[in-house]
Amino acid sequence: MNTKKMIDEITALPVEERVMIVDSLLRSLNQPESEIDKKWITTAHQRLMEMRSGAAGAAIPGNEVFDRIWQRFEK
Known part of the structure; x- marks a missing residue:
């Protein structure tokens, strides 16, 4: 199967199936690193706890x- 035909067939799929394909392709290009993933999970959990406890201040x-970001770039 040539690439154009494959792309045409994939774009005809429902969104959910296209998302699964994109996710699989991206993972094949950028293999997850378990140590980095563990650190991100730890950081995300810590930030969630800070938000819930109020230690992070107002969201x-x-x-x-x-x-605010766009306003900075407009100047």
């Missing part, structure tokens, strides 16, 4: 964060 909604 800022994502759209507000992005608005």
Whole structure:
């Protein structure tokens, strides 16, 4: 099967199936490293606990964060 035909067939699939294909392809290019993944999980859990306990301060909604970033670039 040639590449164009394969791409045409894949783009005709439902979104959920295309996501699985993309995820598989990306993983084949960038193999996960278990030690790094463990560190990210630990960091994410720590940040979640900080948010829940209030130690992280007030959360800022994502759209507000992005608005602030765009304002910096507009200057």
